[in-house]
Amino acid sequence: MIAEFKLPDLGEGLTESEIVSWHVAVGDTVTLNQVLGEVETAKAVVELPSPYAGVVTAITHEPGTMVEVGEVIIAFDVAGPAIGAGERRDRAPGAASGAGEAGGGPIATGAGAEPDAAAAPKRVPTLVGYGADPESSKRPTRRARVFGTAAAVTAGASGARVQGDRPRSTPPVRKLARDLGIELASLVGSGERGLITREDVLAFAGDHANGSGAAVEAPASYTPQGGITDAREVRTPIKGVRKFMAAAMVESAFTAPHVTEFLTIDVTAGMDFLDKLRGLKEFAGLKVTPLTLAAKAVSLAVARHSALNTHWDAANQEVVAYNYLNLGIAAATPRGLLVPNIKDAHELGLRGLAVALGELAETARAGKTPPADLAGGTFSVTNIGVFGIDAGTPILNPGEAGILALGAVRRTPWEYQGEIALRQVMTLSLSFDHRLVDGAQGSRFLADVGAMMADPAMGLVMG
């Protein structure tokens, strides 16, 4: 009969492990406690001894795959009815139910037959990621050896494993690297005795992750299969921009205390102004939108409320105030969300901003944004209005103090000169880092941006 081995929790509360290698293949006969392969948890690389003696019938996860605790990883054909060695036995089968039904002859017979049926689970593991791949040599190669002189020696009867040939680092940093899809072996550690530090990984990520995409792609050995698909679910490995952005968002969301404020404004005058611009020779061929107006308004407003254009430097315990504005613009690209920024946006006039916004959007959508454009942003704007959305609570681009979300401009019944009229109305949503920006500062900033978008002439007053 078939017996399955589900990945156990190998270290006090772990939820997943990565298959590092298999030492057996389908068809192999294995003995009890024979080493089947190695898995790496967040804590250690460990050998998995076989819970059964039998013939391997299926290996369900390739090396490099992250597996949830409880998933079947290998199955065996074991002689005779297996004791549930791979699985905890349930509590004593309910003899009570039989007693309760005493007197019902046929039912009692049926109950008696139950154990036999239960003793033969029929499930055949799906051979995900496994096929006619004859190259057992495709196991991941050992990572570069960093320290130690003695060759790794396999333990004898002890079963203890000896392994020292992987880059020196610490568990949290290993996890960070794995989350970012970075192979530690490709880094040079700057710490003591070549220890790879968090800074090393982040620096590597900063250099490579957003740009060519070369580094954020996990090494081939870690992604032998693409999406794993069945009828009802599609599973896609988390990697690349998605993975990096997710890590950045999580870091931002759980580091900076976010506050979000909303302001709904009548931008009819602003829209009229944009129409006027479209007719001007200087703006011929340029796209002018509420985003253009917002970019200029933000540029002017951060000069008046400098707290919004700062950075919390936790490492040095300093607040960095910028005397320039690198304005980030969130862009949905085929590779995922990117936030390239316009360098020195504070020096640009409305036309300059319109030109820069056009170029930036085009480059991002073509997937050609250079890494330099992604680094060094100081404040960001995201235009959710293009999707017909009114408001949201944007998450700060990591390291920045504020982000402004533009809602859709809608014709809305609105109070106008003492009457109700159909006006062009939009909502601005501003999130800021409350460590850097007080409520009053954030509120005044938002009010100023709103005032300039509602009536661009206010820019003459505030500029």
Place this chain on the structure above:
Amino acid sequence: MLDTSANTGSPTDSVIHQLITATGTRVPDEVLAPFAAGVDNEQLLKLYQDMVVIRRIDFEATALQRQGQLALWPPMLGQEAAQIGSVRALVAEDFIFPTYRENGVAYCRGANLTGIMSTWRGSANTGWDPHEINMATPQIIIGAQTLHATGYAMGLTMEGKESLAIAYLGDGATSQGDVHEAMVFAASFQAPVIFFCQNNHWAISEPVGLQAHVPLAGRAPGYGIPSLRVDGNDVLAVLAATQWAAARARSGGGPSFIEAVTYRMGPHTTADDPTRYRETSELEEWRGKDPIARVRALLTNNGTLDAGAEAEVAAKADAVAAELRAGCIGMPDPEPMTLFDNVYTGEHAILDRQRDHYSRYLGGFAGAPAGNSSAEGKLS
């Protein structure tokens, strides 16, 4: 009254007493010899079998953890001589206060194999009845058991008994305040307690050299406690040292401290990866000092251990491993309500309320035993 001149524990004395070398040769030792005089080849063979069996227990339990059958296991690989030599020097009346790693000691003490596994499977708070085998439950809090042992030993004195208490501790525990307090009290009251310190060189990832700039055995004389430093991988030396300490305790000589210099060849627990903090060359060095290999060599060379005897030992280890595995896998999960059973010895109003609440909570699940209709409304 026993001659206590065996106190060699001056702070600078780093002599490691030994009776069997790493290659299996008997060597003389003035201090230990009188206490090992009674051990013949047959008894040494029994010690050998004990060590082989507990190494097999360790291997099987480690495998069971990897197979999802145990939540955790603290390997004792490499420390077999320290455990066997010490426990075999004791008598049934002596009370043992172990750490979590003395599972080999528990086995020799008569603890049921399934019982030992039950704690590490998370099915029971203790795998044995402490009063039945005179061995306390495994202490997880580092060093706390030294206080328990000292207090117990003080009680023995008050009751006029001749038995003793032994506290097992590790090198890391010697940095704990509890251990120092225990030694102060043990010396002050001349309590019949043995501090049996297995210096396995690593307090998880911290090397012993960081915590102690002198041999650990050198600390005890500062409290007025005689100490001995022995080769912890030499089962005979450990046995003799423990006999020395036990004789002192039984004759009113007060506390003793033994530093058994050994090495933890496996991880701290199954949740640890020692390759992250120690060199493989160090492991190799200690593999050359294996506690079992040296006795095998000695007994083979003197003709005691022939193929037949070796087969018997192997058969015993196999049988123990099979019993342990079957007992572990076949162990029923505890009933949820047993969670409340051993919190207090008597009635307790708050606990009773919690028990009642939990009972009704469990009763709210589909398929739960009938008779909980009153709870259903609240839970739906």
